[in-house]
């Protein structure tokens with residue numbers, strides 16, 4: 431049986447002045463799932479997450495966390511959630527341990543300071559003043575605060591920005607460990623590799639609309655795979671099997687296909703039968719990064735076609751049509 435922890439339906443957020451940053455977003459997150467919200471700068475990620483955190487009331491639609499309205503029932507919802515904001519804003523004259531203790535005072539059933547600092551890899555830095563921490567270490571401290579109350583739901587807004595590769599890997603391992611213990615995680619990130627590594631499902635926001643969502647594999651499957659190779663000298667690309675739509679630049683060939691296995695099979699059979707060696711043969715599915723960039727480009731192009739001077743993408747086609755079945 432599923433246990434829906436976050437449920438968002440037709441969510442809208444308009445700001446004073448009339449700008450609508452979130453335009454009818456719907457998705458749900460099950461207990462123990464990691465859901466990533468992706469989008470370019472200004473896509474509406476933070477505006478959405480703030481509504482889930484109960485920091486503001488939506489101007490339209492509905493959000494439920496544990497079946498409760500996080501804005502009107504903030505007192506019930508907040509103690510069960512952990513929030514890692516983009517800017518923690520700690521008093522910088524305190525040490526790391528003092529900062530944790532200060533926060534513990536306003537957190538019910540807080541983890542002991544040494545435990546939470548060990549969790550985020552700051553155990554050895556507890557006596558250091560916050561002002562002396564590196565950017566990545568501050569993000570770890572932000573994460574420590576979010577974990578202090580053993581939350582059932584963790585909101586992570588760009589958690590690894592500023593971290594070095596090791597810090598990022600450590601944080602990913604920790605987030606996976608938390609998921610294994612049943613924590614539900616809603617993550618926003620600019621790092622597509624991070625979403626690919628962590629997310630069970632993800633949603634791509636563009637100008638306030640959720641244009642695509644699904645598992646990372648489902649999202650990348652909406653984009654063509656690519657086969658690349660170099661033909662031998664004197665072998666024209668026109669000799670390739672007709673079914674393969676190849677773009678050739680000299681001897682370098684690139685085939686874009688929605689049927690990777692079938693086309694790769696046909697290519698290899700042809701190469702075998704004709705005795706042609708395909709130098710540097712490389713066949714791969716689209717990466718999440720490619721899918722993300724193409725979706726943003728398609729949407730911009732579609733908006734241009736529909737003449738939406740205000741940037742709206744109402745009715746703008748192809749990417750929206752590929753929305754996955756589990757988007758609600």
Ligand SMILES: Nc1ncnc2c1ncn2[C@@H]1O[C@H](COP(=O)(O)OP(=O)(O)OP(=O)(O)O)[C@@H](O)[C@H]1O
Nearest residue numbers: 445446449451469470471472473474475476477478
């Ligand atoms: N208080 C506000 N008043 C008016 N407009 C706002 C306000 N806060 C955000 N916006 C606008 O709403 C849009 C979405 O902003 P938001 O911060 O949610 O995007 P984001 O996807 O989180 O971006 P980023 O990746 O840069 O953090 C932007 O165009 C932003 O300028």
